[in-house]
Amino acid sequence: MSMMTEDIGCSLQRMTAMLRRHWYLLSGSWTRIVELIYWPAVQMIMWGFLTQFLAGKTSYVAQAFGVFIAGMMLWDSMFRVQLGVAISFLEEMWSRNLGNLFVSPLRPGEFAVSVLLMGLIRTLVGMIPVSLMAWWFFDFSLYSMGLALAGFFFSLTMFGWAIGIAVCGLIMRHGLGAESAAWGAMFLILPVAAVYYPVAVLPVWLQPVAWAMPPAYVFEGMRALLVDGVLRHDLLIGAFALNALYLALGFIAFLTLFESARRRGLLLGQGE
Amino acid sequence: MTEQPAIAVTGLAKTYGQADSQVQAVAGIDFTVPKGSVTALLGGNGAGKTTTIAMLLGLLKPSAGSIRILDTDMLRDRHRILPRLNFSSPYVDLPHRLTVRQNLMVFAGLYAVKAAADRIATLARELDFAALLDRPAGALSAGQKTRVALAKALINQPDMLLLDEPTASLDPDTADWVRSLLEKYRAERGTTILLASHNMGEVERLCDQVLMMKQGRIVDRGTAPELISRYGRQNLEEVFLDIARGQGKAAEQKVPA
Numbered sequence: 001m002s003m004m005t006e007d008i009g010c011s012l013q014r015m016t017a018m019l020r021r022h023w024y025l026l027s028g029s030w031t032r033i034v035e036l037i038y039w040p041a042v043q044m045i046m047w048g049f050l051t052q053f054l055a056g057k058t059s060y061v062a063q064a065f066g067v068f069i070a071g072m073m074l075w076d077s078m079f080r081v082q083l084g085v086a087i088s089f090l091e092e093m094w095s096r097n098l099g100n101l102f103v104s105p106l107r108p109g110e111f112a113v114s115v116l117l118m119g120l121i122r123t124l125v126g127m128i129p130v131s132l133m134a135w136w137f138f139d140f141s142l143y144s145m146g147l148a149l150a151g152f153f154f155s156l157t158m159f160g161w162a163i164g165i166a167v168c169g170l171i172m173r174h175g176l177g178a179e180s181a182a183w184g185a186m187f188l189i190l191p192v193a194a195v196y197y198p199v200a201v202l203p204v205w206l207q208p209v210a211w212a213m214p215p216a217y218v219f220e221g222m223r224a225l226l227v228d229g230v231l232r233h234d235l236l237i238g239a240f241a242l243n244a245l246y247l248a249l250g251f252i253a254f255l256t257l258f259e260s261a262r263r264r265g266l267l268l269g270q271g272e
Numbered sequence: 273m274t275e276q277p278a279i280a281v282t283g284l285a286k287t288y289g290q291a292d293s294q295v296q297a298v299a300g301i302d303f304t305v306p307k308g309s310v311t312a313l314l315g316g317n318g319a320g321k322t323t324t325i326a327m328l329l330g331l332l333k334p335s336a337g338s339i340r341i342l343d344t345d346m347l348r349d350r351h352r353i354l355p356r357l358n359f360s361s362p363y364v365d366l367p368h369r370l371t372v373r374q375n376l377m378v379f380a381g382l383y384a385v386k387a388a389a390d391r392i393a394t395l396a397r398e399l400d401f402a403a404l405l406d407r408p409a410g411a412l413s414a415g416q417k418t419r420v421a422l423a424k425a426l427i428n429q430p431d432m433l434l435l436d437e438p439t440a441s442l443d444p445d446t447a448d449w450v451r452s453l454l455e456k457y458r459a460e461r462g463t464t465i466l467l468a469s470h471n472m473g474e475v476e477r478l479c480d481q482v483l484m485m486k487q488g489r490i491v492d493r494g495t496a497p498e499l500i501s502r503y504g505r506q507n508l509e510e511v512f513l514d515i516a517r518g519q520g521k522a523a524e525q526k527v528p529a
Contacts (some may be wrong), residue, residue: 021378100379107351265286
């Protein structure tokens with residue numbers, strides 16, 4: 001544990017240097033920026049048309065037009081945060097840069113915080129234009145949820161961070177063979193995240209699993225707001241409490257796997 | 273009072289794998305490196321040179337032993353001493369899509385280099401790569417990459433440099449240029465340098481001390497002239513071959529084959 005304490009550290013200058021490294025990469029590549037917008041935009045358009053179709057068929061959708069589009073955009077935000085964290089880490093592995101970074105004064109904890117922030121930045125670069133497109137194409141504004149949107153978004157960001165940083169540890173420990181976890185990990189919880197349907201739809205035995213996941217609280221809260229016009233503070237508080245736990249576990253997993261990678265000599269020479 | 277060595281390694285060992293399939297990469301080595309000296313780790317492939325350097329840098333956790341660098345316990349307080357070290361290795365790279373200047377700006381930030389732009393301009397002038405500053409690191413030739421990697425290694429004006437095969441895959445002219453640069457840098461700053469190399473001429477020219485490694489052990493040590501004389505050979509390459517093949521004086525001294 002003392003080793004972990006030493007590994008955490010906190011230098012704003014070093015974290016800024018890491019953010020600068022990733023910003024150089026992102027801002028210098030229009031294909032990377034287009035990719036950040038492309039996939040969520042395609043999904044949003046597809047869900048938008050589906051919602052328009054269903055609105056004419058069911059009173060539920062007609063009553064709360066944006067419930068699917070909002071669900072899709074919030075889910076995709078969480079997925080993009082997790083993916084952004086993992087990709088920022090993978091960029092270091094692909095460029096065989098981990099050795100350079102970890103013989104510098106950069107501490108693993110600072111490295112972790114910098115990739116978390118990059119995950120958030122990448123998500124905002126992608127999702128803000130997509131949310132504006134939803135407004136333009138389907139006359140649905142995610143921002144109509146007001147301050148609650150910030151609560152939902154930040155709660156999902158925290159969970160995306162937790163899964164993302166744990167995935168980084170996994171890839172560091174098991175090498176690029178575990179790379180697919182970066183794209184697949186989040187979808188493991190999609191069925192129980194209650195993005196498009198309430199937790200009550202799930203089999204009784206599966207419902208406790210859903211309530212152990214912060215996204216279920218957020219999406220139930222989102223439906224309560226969009227369908228019933230009620231802001232459920234209890235759900236938001238539940239989500240944040242669980243997120244704090246998952247984020248702490250994610251960090252512990254990352255630092256533990258980092259130490260394991262150090263024991264096994266995996267920091268030097270990993271790459272394509 | 274005698275001066276503390278820059279590096280003091282005691283009983284350093286690294287074993288990989290489980291009990292039934294263990295591989296001993298480094299088998300309990302002891303050595304010291306005096307401050308301001310240049311020391312070479314010399315040995316064939318798999319001798320344990322890179323593993324030793326990785327342990328000294330904190331990239332690899334030893335199975336046993338202790339490492340003190342610049343009076344600091346590396347295993348306990350490595351973050352305290354890392355700002356005063358730097359390294360270069362063919363096993364790591366700088367991000368290819370960033371320009372040379374961007375890469376160096378990032379590392380200047382990580383090492384808290386003041387007036388980073390000026391420092392980069394100075395390095396570019398000294399290492400003769402000013403024309404490459406705005407080129408992507410991935411578009412450089414092997415020789416240009418070596419210059420830039422050295423610039424990264426010198427960006428924080430380190431008190432100690434650890435170099436893994438600093439002239440590997442370079443043409444003789446560029447390799448000679450790198451050696452001259454290292455000699456000049458050491459003379460100007462009194463930097464301690466530990467390098468792993470396969471190049472005997474380089475070691476003879478640069479190093480005050482040679483540690484001969486084989487199968488994870490230090491099998492002999494001394495200055496290059498001492499080793500050449502001890503083995504009754506003409507140059508360090510012949511000594512290396514004797515030790516690698518377990519022939520000549522190496523066989524008499526029971527250096528493991």
